[in-house]
Amino acid sequence: MLLKYAEDNKPFNSDKWITELKFDGIRLIPSYIERPRLYTRHENEITANYPELIESFPVPEGTILDSELIVLGEDGKPDLKAAMERFKSRKSKNKSHVVVFDIIKYKGRDVTGLTLTERKKILEDAFEPNEYYSKSVYWQGIGIEYFKATQKQGLEGVVLKQAESKYEIGKKSGKWQKVIAYEMDQFYLAGYSKGKSGWLLSDGNNGVRAESE
Template identity: 60%
Template structure:
């Protein structure tokens, strides 16, 4: 049985806050997963794609009673003890991958066939705590009350993904994006050159001055696109069927989530032009 998960909103200006009526959790860098143990164990992505066959170890090692549906994040822990998204994607694509997955449950939607979404989050957390025993494949996320700013500073210092701030009294809003759950992403910031653009679909090529490090699709508004296009026409250095290359003279500030093992940017987001 699939239940569409509750989604986060971005915190205002992507800034953490202190509020004791909220709990603070680590934002895990993995794949959102719904673990349903109704008639049998089924695993779903947040887009209702069933991926049960991809992770037989999760099916074989579940400890929840029938009639339970958990919400959480599926991760692979790297050698440094941090979630490794690239390794998670490798494991997602192939059962032959040797990366070990862990499902980190942060909410419970049904428990022994009872609807839990109508209860406050903090009561759901209590039910979650007793719903299964941790093992090498299943665990529960930890949380604290308030202290969002200090928690975020520690997370950023450790180069983790970010934090999630959730109203302790919030109900579980099935299939909705809600402001009572907010995320703050620990972006890294770099000044990079705009080295080209795609012809058919939007995307600006980014360079560190030596090589292309990614394609930026996010955060560029209509005003920036229009202004950029006018300048780009004067900087053309060559083109192919799909791409126009530019003299690397225009810089912009880019927010991103670090680099892949291939030294490409993860999720680059435009912040502003450097003038």
Template identity: 60%
Template sequence: MFVSPMLLEYTKDNKPFNDDNYITELKLDGIRLIVSNIDRPRLYTRHNNEITANFPELIASLSIPDGSVIDCELIVSDIDGKPNFAAVMERFKSNKSKHKVTACAFDIIKYKNKDITTLPLLERKELLDESFIENTHYTKSKFLVGKGIEYFNLVKQQGLEGTVQKLIGSKYEIGRRSSAWRKVIAYEVDEFFIAGYRKEDFGWLLSDGERVLGVMELGVGKPERQAGFKVFQQLKTKETNEMVYIQPLIKCIVKYRGYTKNNLLRLPVFERFVL
């Protein structure tokens, strides 16, 4: 049985806050996973793609009661114990990968055939604790009451993805993006050159002045696109069927979530031009 998961909104200005009406959890850098044990054990992505056959080790070690559905993040930890997104994607694409996956459960949607989405968050957390004993492939998310700012600062110092702050009394809103759950992303911020642009789908090519760092698609508003395009026409150096290259003279401030295994910026987001 698939259940469309509850989704997050950003906190205001992507900043953490202290409020004892909220719990604070680590935002894990992995793949959303719905683990269902209604008629038989099944695994689903957030988009209702069944991936049960992809992870036989998760099925073999599943111990939640019949009639239960839990909400998890599927992760692979690196040598330092930090979630590694590239590694979990590699394992997701091939069960020949040697990476060990862990399903980190943070909520429970059904428990012993009872719909518990209307229960307050902390009551669901208690039922989640009762639903299984942690093992080599399943663990449970730890949380604090309040302490949003302090927790986020520690997470950022450790180079982790960010935190999630959830209203203690919140219900589980199936298939909805809700302000009751708020994410704070620990972006890195730096200046990069614009080295080109796509001809068709929007995207600006980024460079550190020596090497290309990928294409930025996010955060660029219509005024910035129009202003940039006018200037770019004067800086053209060459072009291909897909891309126009320009002299890397224009800088912009970009926030991003680290680097991929190919040393490209991960999810770069435009902030503003450097004037």
């Protein structure tokens, strides 16, 4: 189930919606059908890339989860660059962590037809968090406040989800909406560098310029 942008990229408050942190990482589908496996959202198997996640696999057989694979930076925030470095090489010292936010199948039972609220209750009982797996914390009815808190902490943003939504596999649904905490400012185009293939920008105040490769 994929996200759509919220209208005008703005959060909202509604008791019919829950809000979760949007983690800056790699979408991951942990699956235990016959044996534990890991898949990307494009259904590419990456089990061999993360032996530590397989060894610590927390759910019973017949279970499929939906999650985000992250690496925390030195500041304690998800670091996408570090996550990609670990994704590309098992030799990377970056420690991966899986934040689970939904459940697709539990002990052989397809739960996609249940509401998100019902799936969250099943997820709560599905496994105990460990060193490599945890569950996403969510709040109901305070999308605006949660988003402002993520902005102050310099995080990526939030995801708002309709509490009664069912899981739509492979579909981009307006029942799941993302709001990104973009950092924006105004700059002026000062020139173009052919040699380095970049734009020269000015803030228009003190002459400070930045070059974008």
